[in-house]
Amino acid sequence: MKFLTSLHILVLAFIISHDxxxxxxxxxxxxxxxxxxxxNFLGAKILLFGAYDGQKGDDIIVVVTGPKGLVTVQKxxxxxxxxxxxxSVNYINTPKYLNISSNRDINKILNQKTxxxxxxxxxxxxxxxxxxxxVQKEKEWREALTRNMLKSKLWRLNENSVSLNKxxxxxxxxxxxxxxxxxxxxxxxxxxxxxxLISKELSxxxxxxxxxxxxxxxxxxxxxxxxxxxxxxxxxxxxxxTNLIFRKV
Amino acid sequence: xxxxxxxxxxxxxxxxxxxxxxxxxxIMGLVGVGGGFLLTPIMMxxxxxxxxxxxxxxxxxxxxxxxxxxxxxxxxxxxxxMGTVLLLGGVVGSSIGVVIFNFLGKIGQLDLxxxxxxxxxxxLIGSLMLSESLNLILRKxxxxxxxxxxxxxxxxxxxxxxTRFRKSKLYISVLLPIFIGIxxxxxxxxMGIGGGFIIVPxxxxxxxxxxxxxxxxxxxxxxxxxxxxxxxxxSQNQTVDIVLASILLLGSVVGVQVxxxxxxxxxxxxxxxxxxxxxxxxxLKLLTDLITIPSDIFSVIISR
Numbered sequence: 119m120k121f122l123t124s125l126h127i128l129v130l131a132f133i134i135s136h137d138x139x140x141x142x143x144x145x146x147x148x149x150x151x152x153x154x155x156x157x158n159f160l161g162a163k164i165l166l167f168g169a170y171d172g173q174k175g176d177d178i179i180v181v182v183t184g185p186k187g188l189v190t191v192q193k194x195x196x197x198x199x200x201x202x203x204x205x206s207v208n209y210i211n212t213p214k215y216l217n218i219s220s221n222r223d224i225n226k227i228l229n230q231k232t233x234x235x236x237x238x239x240x241x242x243x244x245x246x247x248x249x250x251x252x253v254q255k256e257k258e259w260r261e262a263l264t265r266n267m268l269k270s271k272l273w274r275l276n277e278n279s280v281s282l283n284k285x286x287x288x289x290x291x292x293x294x295x296x297x298x299x300x301x302x303x304x305x306x307x308x309x310x311x312x313x314x315l316i317s318k319e320l321s322x323x324x325x326x327x328x329x330x331x332x333x334x335x336x337x338x339x340x341x342x343x344x345x346x347x348x349x350x351x352x353x354x355x356x357x358x359x360t361n362l363i364f365r366k367v
Numbered sequence: 368x369x370x371x372x373x374x375x376x377x378x379x380x381x382x383x384x385x386x387x388x389x390x391x392x393x394i395m396g397l398v399g400v401g402g403g404f405l406l407t408p409i410m411m412x413x414x415x416x417x418x419x420x421x422x423x424x425x426x427x428x429x430x431x432x433x434x435x436x437x438x439x440x441x442x443x444x445x446x447x448x449m450g451t452v453l454l455l456g457g458v459v460g461s462s463i464g465v466v467i468f469n470f471l472g473k474i475g476q477l478d479l480x481x482x483x484x485x486x487x488x489x490x491l492i493g494s495l496m497l498s499e500s501l502n503l504i505l506r507k508x509x510x511x512x513x514x515x516x517x518x519x520x521x522x523x524x525x526x527x528x529x530t531r532f533r534k535s536k537l538y539i540s541v542l543l544p545i546f547i548g549i550x551x552x553x554x555x556x557x558m559g560i561g562g563g564f565i566i567v568p569x570x571x572x573x574x575x576x577x578x579x580x581x582x583x584x585x586x587x588x589x590x591x592x593x594x595x596x597x598x599x600x601x602s603q604n605q606t607v608d609i610v611l612a613s614i615l616l617l618g619s620v621v622g623v624q625v626x627x628x629x630x631x632x633x634x635x636x637x638x639x640x641x642x643x644x645x646x647x648x649x650x651l652k653l654l655t656d657l658i659t660i661p662s663d664i665f666s667v668i669i670s671r
Contacts, residue, residue, distance in 0.1 A: 157610075159371045160378050190668040192475065200483065200657045201664070203475050214669050262665030272669070296371070296378045299671065327373070331610075334373040338605050346601025349426045349609050350594040353616055357433030360620040 144170045144319035146307050151321075153294060154328035164292040164323065170309050171317075172285035177220065177227040177310040179238060180280060180290050182323070184215025184272075185301030188248075191263050207259045208248035214299040216243070216273045219290045221280040228313050236315070238308075240264050240275060271295045292323075300325050374608035375419045376671075381614055383413070388427070388615040392622020395431055397629060397638050403428050403560030404492070406615070408485055408649050417481045418472060419608050421559030422600035426612035428561045428593040431623045432586045438627070439583030446534040446580045449544060450587035453566070456545035457592035460552020465599040468557055472604065475668075482653050484558055489650035492564050496643035503636040535576045535584075544574060548588065556596045561589035 146168030153162045166180060189212040195204040220227060224239060233239045241264070247253060267273035272295065280290040288307075303323040309316045327335055338345045370381040391406050403424050410420035439445050471477040526540035547569045551562035566585045570576045576584070601607040 155371065157371050157373075158369065158378075160369055188670045190475075190670070192666050192668065194661055194664045194666070200479070201659075201661055202479055203666075206475060259665070262663070263667060265663065266665060266667040269663075270667070297376060299669065331371050331373040334609060338374055338601065338607070338609075342605055343598065343602040345609070346598035346607060349601060349607055349612060350429055350597050352609070352613065353426055353429035353597075354433050354590075354594075356613075356616055356620055357430035358437065360430075360624060361434045361437040364624040 143317050144168060144307050144309055146305075146319050146321060148305070148321060148323060151323055153298075153323060153325040155298075155300065155326065155331060156329040157331045159296060159331070161296040161298070162294040164294065165289065166292055166305065166307075167287070167289040168307070168319070169287055172282070172309070173311060174285060175312070176282075176285060176316075177222065178280050178282060178288045178290075179221075179224065179227065179308045179310065180217070180219040180292075181238065181306040181308070182215070182217040182292055183213045183304045183306075184325075185299055185303075186211050186213050188212070189214065189263065189267075191259050191266070193259075193262075207253050208251070209245050209263060210248055212245045212263070213243065214272060214301075215294070215303060216240075216267070217276070217292055218274070219276040219279045219292075221278065221282050221288070223277050227310055232313060236308075240268075240273065270297070272298070294325065298325055300327055370610065370614075372415075372419075372608050372611050374423075374606065375415050375611060377414070379413065379415070379611070384611065384614045385618045387413075388618025389622040390618075392431060392619030392624075393626040394622075394642060395435075395619065396623040396626020398642055403555075403562075404485070404489065404558070404564055405646065405649060407481075407559040408489070408653060410611075411482075412652070415608075415611065417478045418468075418604060418606045419611070421468075421481060421557070422597065422604065422606035423608045423612040424559035424615070425555065425593050425596040425600060426607050426609070427616040427619060429590055429597065430616035431619045432561060432590045432593060434620050434623060435586040436583060436590060439586060442583075444580055444583035445587050446532060446576070446584045447587065449532050449535055449537075449574075449576065449580075450584045452530075452541055452544045453548040453551075453584070454588040454591040456548020457552040457555070457562075457588050458548075458595045460549035460554075461556040461592050461596045462552075462599060463549070464553040464556025465596065465603055467553070468600070469603050479657075481558060482657055484554070486650050486654045486657065488554075488558070488565075489646050489653070493643045493646035493650055495568075496639050497647065500636040500639040500643060504640070507636070535574075535580055537575060539574065547573065548592075552592050552595075555589075555592050556599070561586075561593055563589060 146166065149165035150162065170178065189209045191207045191209065192203040193205045194201045197204065218238065218240070224233065228238065234242045237244060247256070253259060264273065268275070274293065280288055282288050303325060305321040305323060307319045309318065326332070368381050369378045371378045387406070387409055394405070407420050407424045410424060411417050436445060468477065471480050526542050528541045529538055530541045531538050547566065551566045554560065554565065555562045563585050566588070567581050570581045570585060571578060597607055
C-alpha cells in the first residue's frame with residue numbers, strides 16, 4: 119500500500135509537472151476521499167500529496183476544516199467541595215475538526231496581520247459567540263476552547279509536517295480521530311512565495327457512517343421507540359435462551 | 368478486537384466489555400445483586416459517556432433478570448402478586464426518572480447527578496454490606512448465629528388499602544410496595560441499575576417478606592422496570608447503545624449461570640465482604656473524581 123502510493127506520486131509528478139509549471143497551479147490528490155465510519159473504525163490517516171510550481175524558499179500550508187456548528191464551553195467551580203459545571207458559553211460557527219499543516223513555522227511564512235486576514239492559525243478563526251450573550255473575560259473562554267479542542271485531537275496544528283521535494287512535490291498526512299464528526303471536510307492547499315499567495319487548490323473529504331453502524335444509528339434516531347422495544351426483546355430472548363441452554367447442561 | 372459503538376460514537380475493545388459483563392454476571396450469580404450498580408460506573412471509567420452508560424446498562428439488565436426469574440420461578444421463589452404491585456410503582460417511577468434524566472441533560476448537570484448519586488448509594492450500600500458481613504464472620508467464629516424476628520410491625524403496616532399476599536404470607540397496604548417501586552424506578556432510570564440492592568433490603572426490612580422469595584420477586588420486577596427504562600431512554604434521549612448492551616449481556620448471562628452454580632462452594636459472607644470492598648473502591652474513585660481539582664476547569668461539548 120505504502121509502496122503503491124509512493125509510486126503513485128512519482129508517476130503523477132512526471133505526468134503533470136509540465137502542466138503545473140506552465141499554468142502556475144497546484145495539482146493535488148488524496149489517498150482517500152470518502153471516509154466510512156464502520157464497526158471497526160479506529161480513525162483514519164489520509165495522505166495528501168501533489169505537485170506545485172515552486173521555487174526555492176516557497177511554502178505550502180494545508181488547512182482542513184470539518185463541519186461547523188455549535189460548541190459549548192463549560193466552566194467548573196467548586197460548590198460545597200464538589201466541582202460542578204456552573205457557567206457555559208456557546209460558540210457558533212465553530213469547526214468541529216481543524217487541521218493546519220505547513221512546511222515550517224507559520225510565523226516564518228506569514229506575518230501576524232496576513233495570518234489574521236487569511237484566517238490561518240488557531241486564533242484567527244472566525245468563531246462567534248452566540249448572539250445576544252455577553253461574556254466577561256471572553257479571552258479566557260476562547261483560549262479554553264482552543265486548548266480543549268487540541269486536547270481532543272479534533273483540532274491539530276502541525277507545523278513542519280508538510281514535506282516538500284525539489285520545489286515541485288509536496289506531501290502531508292492527515293489524521294482523523296475515531297471520535298471525528300461526520301460531514302464534508304474542506305481541504306485547502308495554499309502555495310506561498312515570499313508571504314504572497316501564488317495559487318491554491320480546493321478539495322473535499324466526505325466522512326460518513328456506513329454499514330451496520332450507520333444503520334443502527336439511523337434507526338435509533340428515526341425509529342427510536344421501535345429501536346427501544348427491539349433492544350428489550352433482544353435482551354429477553356438472550357436471557358430466556360441462556361436459561362434453556364444451561365438447564366440442559 | 369475493537370468495535371465502533373454506534374451510539375456512544377467511539378471504538379471500544381470488545382473483549383474488555385465482554386470480560387466486564389462476565390465478571391459482573393458472576394457477581395450477580397454468586398450474590399444475587401450487583402449487576403447495574405457496579406457496571407455503570409465501570410462503563411464510565413472506560414470512557415463511555417454517562418448518559419449512554421446508564422441507558423445501555425438498563426437494556427442489558429433485562430437479560431440476566433429474565434434468566435434469573437426463570438430459574439427462581441422453577442423453584443417457586445417468585446411472588447408474582449407482590450412483584451406486579453412493585454413493578455406498577457416501578458414503571459411509574461422509571462418514567463419519572465427518564466423525564467428527570469432528560470431535564471438534567473438539558474441543563475448540563477446530568478454527569479454530576481449520576482456520579483454523585485453513585486457516590487452516595489455505593490458508599491451507603493458498601494459500608495452496610497461490609498459491616499454486616501464482618502459481623503456475621505465474627506459471630507460465626509464465636510459460634511453464635513442468632514436469628515431475628517420474622518418481621519416487625521410498625522406504623523407502615525397501618526396504612527390503608529390492605530391486601531393479602533398469600534405467597535409472602537403478608538397482609539399489608541398496597542401503598543407501601545407501590546411507593547417502594549416508584550422510588551426504585553426513579554433511581555433505576557437515573558443510575559442505570561435494576562435497583563436490586565435497594566429493593567431487596569426494602570422487601571426484607573420494610574415489607575417483611577420471606578428472604579427466600581426476595582431475590583426472585585425483585586428480579587421479576589426489575590425486568591419490567593429495566594425494559595420500561597430502555598424503551599423510554601431510547602425514545603426520549605436516544606442513548607441506548609444496542610451494540611454495547613449486547614456485548615455486555617452476552618457476558619453477563621453466561622456469568623450469572625456460572626456464578627449461580629458456585630454459590631454453595633463459596634461462603635456468602637466472604638463473598639459479600641469482597642463485593643462490599645469492591646463497591647467502596649468504586650465509590651471512592653468516583654468521589655475523588657468529583658472533589659479533586661480538574662486538570663482543566665473548562666471543558667467542551669461538541670453538539671452533533
